[in-house]
Amino acid sequence: MILNLDTQFTPFGNNNSIEFSHFTFSGGEPHIKIMSDLSSVDEVTITHRIRSFNDIGTLLLATNALRNMEVQKLHVVLPYFPAARQDRLMVSGEPLSVKVYADIINQQGYFSVTIFDPHSEVTPALLNNCKVIDNFTFIDNVVKQLSTDTLLISPDGGALKKIYKVAAHLQNYEVVEGSKSRNVKTGQLTGFKVYADDLQGRDCLIVDDICDGGGTFLGLAKELKKKNAGKLYLAVSHGIFSKGFDELGKTFAKIYTTDSFKNIDNEHCVQVKLEEILKN
Template structure:
């Protein structure tokens, strides 16, 4: 087996910008070039996906970077086919770097005769030959148990904490973290504890899926700068309604920190016209031109933490160390120089 002097990374078409950013970060950390493996991921005229790897990967530790975001089915198939190509090319180990894990919202049966698609997707990945998964902010923690392989779930909360402490320095005493629903309380509480501020909850009741009938605020938000925290923002309907409700309850400002900016349909327009002063998302999903142009949407990078996590996996060292804000601060050098 050849000596593995560096990990090998390969990318599908889902988020090439993030893949190149991870590559540059890894090169900086190692003091040597860590480029993307030369390959092509294309489609035949009938939509079938074809993968060809142009470099020798025999005995190599391979990392596939691919979010299974929109179009979810195409990106998922790209991931599975790339894995099969690497496995048949005798790669030593295949790790899937999935910044956004699609189908995660289908993690349980909500009514009779419905699937648990997240489990099906996990089975497909394992069967394709993936031996380890690295992802960020899974919609539900139990999805890690759907896999029969190791799953490392990174958290955006330490990155968000650095951003909040930098951008709200000197006024954290008037900041309240808000969960947009009861199910997200643990996520919101974690950020609130990291930055040392209060917590509130927006309790929403739905008359049917996708339709919010009533929303109430649990907690004191009058005169506060409210920060809504969630893992996914899709059409932004509920998020914008929550911002309106907080303003009506006396909040002075509303900002949102969302890990995965799906932002489909009318989302960008809604956010632009909403009462939110800013929406902060990560680059786990490739941003559209509309998202990049929106005046109140800001993107924070995840490449530093993913690059370090890949190197930790390759070196056999701890990934959980990246859960701490103090650990992330040095690798986000210069971005949050005033955070404390």
């Protein structure tokens, strides 16, 4: 059976869903109660979109409740893994945040932990019994809506390995590399570069895992235009979009993402449901 802790996120559909009630006490503590009869259920998959530490708390409470009901095998699907970008120590005094979250998840003893398009190889390396869903099906869906001579753009060095895997999967798509510099103390982005002399008016699709504020993609877009790019498109697996779509919508002809982090209703954005990706 399936326990969808975010009722607006049902990547395996609504069949066999477990009923529950959820609320937060006045003191700020989350609480959950499983309403379905699980007396003959041996295996449950929990799905959740983690957007706060309280969401982790709800997941842990649900896990404990299910174990108290003697469910033997628990799987968890967390498509956006929290703090995945904080996967190395850059500045003294900061935590290795992804390990903190991974340790919490590992302590639950899940039969499997499924994540979608992780930021780097660090997250699946830290998680026990980890299953990774790549971004191939998502990008397949995107490129079908674009010109066949669209260029794939890697925004920085961190995205290079994954975008070449995507290109090998798609076949016949050329990759153009980009780069940037980031001040690790302030987070300020500078020095955007595109390693091509002339893009000859060809459309460009930037592919990456996360869009938060969008500064990386806006900075790179300016350089692409200087190199004679055609229409610009953006495909990110996890759409946070903390600064909205005002600037991104002016820059990109269309933005593509999934519902791994939140549901989006915006004219500039096309959202692919993970339910469609998991079918493949």
